[in-house]
Amino acid sequence: MAGHMVSGKVERGVLHPLAVARGLGASHTGTEHWWLQRLTSIALVPLTLWFVFTVAQFAGAPYGAIVLWLKSPLNAGLLILFVAIGFHHAAAGLEVIFEDYIHHKPAKLTAILIQKFFFLVLGVVCVVSVLMVALGR
Amino acid sequence: MAHATNRPLSPHLSIYKLQVSMILSGLHRITGFGLLLGTLLFAWWIIAAAVGPRAFLTVQHFIGSPIGLLFLFGWTFCLMYHLCNGVRHLLWDIGIGIEIEGIKLGGWIMVGCAVGLTVLAWIVGIASW
Numbered sequence: 001m002a003g004h005m006v007s008g009k010v011e012r013g014v015l016h017p018l019a020v021a022r023g024l025g026a027s028h029t030g031t032e033h034w035w036l037q038r039l040t041s042i043a044l045v046p047l048t049l050w051f052v053f054t055v056a057q058f059a060g061a062p063y064g065a066i067v068l069w070l071k072s073p074l075n076a077g078l079l080i081l082f083v084a085i086g087f088h089h090a091a092a093g094l095e096v097i098f099e100d101y102i103h104h105k106p107a108k109l110t111a112i113l114i115q116k117f118f119f120l121v122l123g124v125v126c127v128v129s130v131l132m133v134a135l136g137r
Numbered sequence: 138m139a140h141a142t143n144r145p146l147s148p149h150l151s152i153y154k155l156q157v158s159m160i161l162s163g164l165h166r167i168t169g170f171g172l173l174l175g176t177l178l179f180a181w182w183i184i185a186a187a188v189g190p191r192a193f194l195t196v197q198h199f200i201g202s203p204i205g206l207l208f209l210f211g212w213t214f215c216l217m218y219h220l221c222n223g224v225r226h227l228l229w230d231i232g233i234g235i236e237i238e239g240i241k242l243g244g245w246i247m248v249g250c251a252v253g254l255t256v257l258a259w260i261v262g263i264a265s266w
Contacts, residue, residue, distance in 0.1 A: 038230065041226070048216060048220055053257075056258050060201070060266045066186055097166065122176075133187050
């Protein structure tokens, strides 16, 4: 039982057994940000290719063609996922840019909060827009 | 001890020889930022579709204008570059291609894929016009 020996060693150290189980450091937060960036990027690979190569076929197409396209539950559903996951990924990416380049802590926090709210509002508005076209007469 | 904090801090890029890998890495962030601007165009496009035919026509006019087409081309490239380099990042995460040679070769393959996908998307777009 090698696993037991390893955990036994750690428990005799400075860490509380609960801290060992959680696997989190002094910041008390884990790798959620990093993991979500990976998870969203994996989802965005097929979604982005689908979006670009589908919408490219609508170049110069009349309004009615786009409306008809969004009447399909599959298309509307995928577009909503593209918006939700894409905007989350964008906000997470911009957060890192602010963390790297803004050194004044209050300004950094303010910038991150403003951009998070901005993408949340814009994302919800875009999702509602998709639904309005999809569910409209 | 105050003077001790004046020592040079990483990253001090000026002392490094310029390498392909660092340019490609910087481009990942630059294209990611470019995608944020493209997101605004996308939002305008989909909101206009919900508002109605007139608003949608305005967006289509903008996208069809020389500035709009340039913007759209830039956005397509940013998307494809960020996507292909993102896949490269995911491969690194599972331990593929993290040797120096792998990073160089993967970088060039990635640039080829990004340019190829951009051109392909525009061929599809122009053919459908």
